[in-house]
Amino acid sequence: MSSTVAWLIVGLGLGVVVVRRRSVAVGLVTAQALVLAGYALADQSSGGSTAAAAVLLLRAAVLAGALFLVISRTRESAPVRAGLSPLTRAAIAVVAGLLLTWVVPDVGLGSREAERAVLALVGFGLVVVATRRATLFHVLGIITVDNAVALAGLSQRAGSPLLVDVGVALDLLLVAGVATVFHERIFAEFGAGDARALRSLRD
Amino acid sequence: MTSAREWLGLAVVAAPLAGAVLACGVPRRLVQPAALLASVATAAVSIALAAIALARPGQPFVGRWLVVDAAGGLLVGVIGVVGLASALASPAYLRTAETSLVRPAYAPRLYYGGLALFQATLLAVPLAGNLGAAWLLLEATGAFSALLVGFSGKRRALEAAWKYLILTSLGLGVTLLGIAVLESATGSGRIGGLAWSAIAAAGPSRQSALVAYALLLVGLGAKAGWAPVHNWLPDAHSEAPPPVSALLSGALLPAVALVAWRVTDSLQSSIGAAAHQLLIGFGLASLAVAIPFLWRPLAWKRLLAYSSLEHMGVIVLGIGFGSPLALAGVVVHIAGHAAAKALGFYAATPLIEHLPQASRGAVSGLGRTEPTLGAAMGLSLAALSGMPPSPLFVSEVLVVAGGFSAGYAWAGVVTALLLALGFLGLAHALIEITAGKARRHRSPASGMRGMRVLVACTGALLLCLAGASLWLPGSDIVAVLARGLT
Numbered sequence: 001m002s003s004t005v006a007w008l009i010v011g012l013g014l015g016v017v018v019v020r021r022r023s024v025a026v027g028l029v030t031a032q033a034l035v036l037a038g039y040a041l042a043d044q045s046s047g048g049s050t051a052a053a054a055v056l057l058l059r060a061a062v063l064a065g066a067l068f069l070v071i072s073r074t075r076e077s078a079p080v081r082a083g084l085s086p087l088t089r090a091a092i093a094v095v096a097g098l099l100l101t102w103v104v105p106d107v108g109l110g111s112r113e114a115e116r117a118v119l120a121l122v123g124f125g126l127v128v129v130a131t132r133r134a135t136l137f138h139v140l141g142i143i144t145v146d147n148a149v150a151l152a153g154l155s156q157r158a159g160s161p162l163l164v165d166v167g168v169a170l171d172l173l174l175v176a177g178v179a180t181v182f183h184e185r186i187f188a189e190f191g192a193g194d195a196r197a198l199r200s201l202r203d
Numbered sequence: 204m205t206s207a208r209e210w211l212g213l214a215v216v217a218a219p220l221a222g223a224v225l226a227c228g229v230p231r232r233l234v235q236p237a238a239l240l241a242s243v244a245t246a247a248v249s250i251a252l253a254a255i256a257l258a259r260p261g262q263p264f265v266g267r268w269l270v271v272d273a274a275g276g277l278l279v280g281v282i283g284v285v286g287l288a289s290a291l292a293s294p295a296y297l298r299t300a301e302t303s304l305v306r307p308a309y310a311p312r313l314y315y316g317g318l319a320l321f322q323a324t325l326l327a328v329p330l331a332g333n334l335g336a337a338w339l340l341l342e343a344t345g346a347f348s349a350l351l352v353g354f355s356g357k358r359r360a361l362e363a364a365w366k367y368l369i370l371t372s373l374g375l376g377v378t379l380l381g382i383a384v385l386e387s388a389t390g391s392g393r394i395g396g397l398a399w400s401a402i403a404a405a406g407p408s409r410q411s412a413l414v415a416y417a418l419l420l421v422g423l424g425a426k427a428g429w430a431p432v433h434n435w436l437p438d439a440h441s442e443a444p445p446p447v448s449a450l451l452s453g454a455l456l457p458a459v460a461l462v463a464w465r466v467t468d469s470l471q472s473s474i475g476a477a478a479h480q481l482l483i484g485f486g487l488a489s490l491a492v493a494i495p496f497l498w499r500p501l502a503w504k505r506l507l508a509y510s511s512l513e514h515m516g517v518i519v520l521g522i523g524f525g526s527p528l529a530l531a532g533v534v535v536h537i538a539g540h541a542a543a544k545a546l547g548f549y550a551a552t553p554l555i556e557h558l559p560q561a562s563r564g565a566v567s568g569l570g571r572t573e574p575t576l577g578a579a580m581g582l583s584l585a586a587l588s589g590m591p592p593s594p595l596f597v598s599e600v601l602v603v604a605g606g607f608s609a610g611y612a613w614a615g616v617v618t619a620l621l622l623a624l625g626f627l628g629l630a631h632a633l634i635e636i637t638a639g640k641a642r643r644h645r646s647p648a649s650g651m652r653g654m655r656v657l658v659a660c661t662g663a664l665l666l667c668l669a670g671a672s673l674w675l676p677g678s679d680i681v682a683v684l685a686r687g688l689t
Contacts, residue, residue, distance in 0.1 A: 107384045107414045122380060129373055138369045145376035152383035167335070168379065171342035175372050178346045182353055182365050185304065189358055198362040201438040203496060203505070 005039050006117035009151055010097075013124040013144050017093040018086045020079045022136045026067045029140055032147045033060030040154055049154075051162050056150060059169040063143065063176055070136065070180045074187040080134040080194045089131050096123035114155035121148035135186055135193040139179045146172050208264040208271040211252040215279055216327045218245040219286070223319035226312055235294060238315035242290035245322065249283020252276055260683040267398055268332045273680050274688055277534060278329035278461050281541045282454040286322045288657075289446035292549045293318070295650050296444050299556045304356045314354060314444075321347040321450065328458045333398040334382055334419075334469075337462045338375065341426055344455060345371045352443040352451075363442035367435040374425025374432060381418030384411060402469040403689045412473035419466050420481055427459035429485045429519060430492035433512055437496075440508035448504060449548040452511040453541030457518060464522045468687040482523030483614050489516030490621040497628030500565035503554060503580070506632060507547045510587050513625050514540045514595075520618055521602040527685040528676055529605020532598040534684070535672040539586065539594035539665060546661040547583030550576060550654065557648035565632075568641030575651040579658045581637040586665055588629035589622065594668035601676065 012035070015028045033056050040053035082089065097120030109115045121144060128141035146168070153165065183193055190197040222241025229237045256263070256276020263272035293314065303310035324343040331337035345368060353364030382397065388411035389396050396405065407415070421432065428436035440448045467478045493513035501509065514536065521533035553576055554569075555562045570577030586593040599622050606615030675681060 104414055105410050107411045108387045108408070109384070118380070118383075122377070125376070126373070129369060135365065138365075142369065142372050142376055145373060146379070149376065149379045149383055152380060152387070156383070156387045167339040171339055171346075174343060174346040175368065178349050179365075179368055179372075181304070182349070182361060182368065185353070185356060186361050186365065189356075189361060198365055200359060201362055201366075201442070203437065203499070203501065 002039070003111070003113040003117075005035060006114050006151065006155075009035055009147065010117050010120050010124075013121045013147070014090060014093060016137075016140055016144055017089050017124050017128055017131075020082075020086070022071050022079070022134060022140075023068065025137060025140050026064060026071065029143045029147065030060050030064040032144070033057075033063075033150070036147065036150050036154060043154070052154065052165050055162075055165045055169050059172065062173055066176060066180055067136070067139070070183055074184060074193055076134075076192060080192060082132050082134075084131050089127065092131065093124045093127040096127050097121075099123070109152060110155040114151065118148050118152045118155070121145070121151065133195045135183050135195055135198075138195070139176055139183070142175070142179075143172070206264055208252070208255060209266070209269060211248060211255065212264070212269050212271050212330050214248045215245070215252055215283070215330070216323050218248055219319045219323035219326065223316050223323065226316040226319055231308065231311070234311045234315055235297075238293075238319065239290050241319060242287045242322075245326070246283040246287035249279045249286075249326065253280025253283070257680055260680045263683075265400065266332050267395055268336060269330055270332045270399065271330060272688065273683055274461055274464065275329035277537060278454075278458055279326055281538055282322065282326050282329075282450075282458065285450055285453045285541050285545050286326075288545055288549070289449050290315075290318065292446045292449070292552065293444075295653070296446055296552045299552060300355060300444070302356050303354055304350070314351070317347055317350045317354070318447070318450075321351060321447075325450070325454055325458055329461050331462075333395075334385070334402065334462075334466065335397040337465075338378060338382060341378075341423075341459065341462065342372070342375050345375065345426070348443075348447065348451060348455065351447040352439045354444055354447070355442075357442075360442045363435075363438035367439040370432075370435040371426045374422045376422070377425070378419050378422025381415045381422060384418060385415040388412060388415060399465050399469050399689045403472060407470075407473050409473055409475075412470050413477060416466065416470050416474055416478060417481065420463060420485070423459055423463045423466070424485055427456050427463065427515060427519075428512060429515060430488040430512065433489065433492065436512060437505055437508040440511060441502065441504040445504070445548045445551040448507070448551070449545040452507070452544045452548065456511060456515050457537045457541070460515065460518050460522065463519070465688050467522065468689050471687070479523045479525055479609075482519050483611060486516045486518075486520030486523055487614065487617055487621070489513065489519065490618065490625070494621055494624045494628060497625050498631070500632075500635070502564055503561055503566060503636075504548065504551050506565075507544060507551075507583075507587075510629065511544065514544075514587070517599060517602055517618075517622070520614070521598075521605060524602065524605045524609040524611055524614070525685070526605040526609035527681050528608050529602050530684045531672070531676040531678075531681045532601030532605055534675060534680065535594050535598035535601065535668060539598060539668050539672075542661055542664050542668070543583050543586035543593070543595065546579055546657060547587070549657060550579040550583065553648040553650050553654060554580070557646060565635070567635045567639030570637030571641040573648045573651075575654050575658070576648050577637050579654050581633060582658055582662055582665075584629055584633040584636065588626050588633060590626070590630065592666065592669045594665055594672050597669055597672040601672070
């Protein structure tokens with residue numbers, strides 16, 4: 001795995017942490033998947049690369065279509081404000097990424113660069129879910145973590161089994177589908193896709 | 204040649220899938236009967252598979268995709284029985300449901316279709332022959348069960364379903380990263396490399412195996428509701444329709460624990476004692492987090508939800524101790540907890556109809572005003588608290604004794620103390636609910652004839668389990684489980 005590609009994907013992930021608009025964030029996770037698919041196509045070292053690229057492309061297209069459709073159906077008068085400023089979120093994400101790469105030892109992916117990129121992306125996904133109030137960003141956090149796993153799969157020396165790639169893509173689409181149904185219902189019920197409204201269940 | 208176990212393994216999943224197709228395809232008035240019929244068929248096949256798997260525990264079927272062994276058989280039996288009971292309890296819930304995610308005309312189709320798909324994927328989890336398939340199935344259970352958790356479409360249900368979907372999916376994302384690390388460490392690049400026995404045979408390096416195991420366990424812990432990654436559990440269990448809560452608590456949580464058990468046994472040779480220590484840590488944390496809530500006057504379903512956290516802690520501790528005594532305790536605990544917890548959740552439908560404020564706050568004195576309902580809730584709580592002769596009393600003693608015999612005396616002592624505190628909390632709730640001060644109620648509870656039958660059946664089942672639990676520690680089942688699941 002080329003370190004430029006790995007860190008480009010990480011940069012796009014940091015963008016998801018920082019940006020305000022949902023549509024821009026959807027564009028960023030879609031761009032991540034497209035870069036991953038492009039890398040899989042360009043890298044012919046393992047037999048499953050073309051098929052893996054096709055799966056990634058299809059997944060990216062379906063997810064982008066579904067998420068943009070949801071955004072158009074749940075127009076917000078103004079973006080839901082996150083509790084923390086973009087700079088603070090970025091700082092937290094970078095610290096989380098660094099912490100993960102520091103804590104997790106070498107696990108034998110293709111290169112240490114790729115491992116660091118994967119762990120940083122996982123950290124970014126967790127930070128997106130933890131710090132963003134717009135409910136659609138929670139789904140984008142999960143997709144970011146999933147893109148990290150796809151990056152890990154492509155970084156492996158032996159490649160990941162195609163069946164697992166296909167299954168993961170199908171499952172992600174299923175979860176994203178259910179999440180979009182709930183997002184629309186939350187929007188209809190609460191008047192906004194804002195996680196602050198989802199805090200009534202406490203002990 | 205395909206063996207009886209393979210056929211039954213396929214039939215166990217096919218029956219609820221057929222139920223889902225029927226729920227979507229038959230005329231509206233036939234949706235409920237078709238779903239009930241499919242549930243009866245599913246339960247029959249599940250019990251047959253469980254009987255065969257447990258009768259000959261030393262002859263498991265182990266394939267690339269399918270494993271039919273004693274542990275899987277036990278879980279399939281539990282899921283089949285709880286699934287049937289939940290299907291039978293569903294008409295009462297749907298009669299009282301005022302709202303749903305979809306238009307009223309489509310609500311039964313969505314409910315029964317979702318229930319069947321949830322049960323089909325859930326039944327496949329204990330039979331999954333490899334880690335990749337188990338992950339895919341767990342993720343699918345999350346999507347289908349989230350739809351059911353939010354089925355009522357009410358604000359609180361939407362909140363619970365959203366938290367459940369996001370947190371468990373995020374957890375399973377971390378699990379998937381663990382699988383990627385494991386794949387890399389074993390270097391197979393094939394789906395066969397993720398088969399339980401293949402993972403053990405590949406012998407990944409200790410460092411890679413430990414990182415993969417930690418990621419897998421944290422992710423699975425989020426799905427199984429282990430502390431400290433349990434935040435979705437009380438909300439989802441309290442806001443889901445009661446028959447779905449019964450399946451979530453009695454069937455889904457132990458099914459995820461079984462996957463963690465298989466992972467532990469697969470990586471044991473590479474990791475050593477650290478595998479067990481991590482599980483013990485999760486188990487003790489779950490007990491410690493649950494106990495304070497068992498002392499508080501909570502709404503009935505929320506109390507049951509925190510009790511699930513406590514009981515998952517016991518099951519994880521038993522798996523972590525890993526000694527024959529502890530594993531005997533795990534077997535009894537899975538079955539006993541499912542029976543007692545399901546009864547408690549089924550009692551919630553008439554309870555909330557009878558006393559709407561019971562969905563938000565603690566209730567008292569039901570033994571005086573509604574004896575049948577009080578008996579159902581009392582039996583459930585008495586069994587869950589571990590009051591003798593509940594099978595959960597025996598299983599908890601076995602798990603604690605198993606901790607000592609495995610050399611984890613300190614953990615055994617802490618477990619015993621926490622369980623005693625949990626017992627006191629639930630015993631207090633039991634006294635309040637059955638013999639506490641009675642309040643004026645809006646209307647008499649309905650459906651009490653069915654509830655009486657359910658109480659009698661569950662009481663008999665719990666007594667049988669308590670009897671069986673005395674025989675279990677020296678049995679072949681436990682000997683086979685103690686040798687490892689791979």
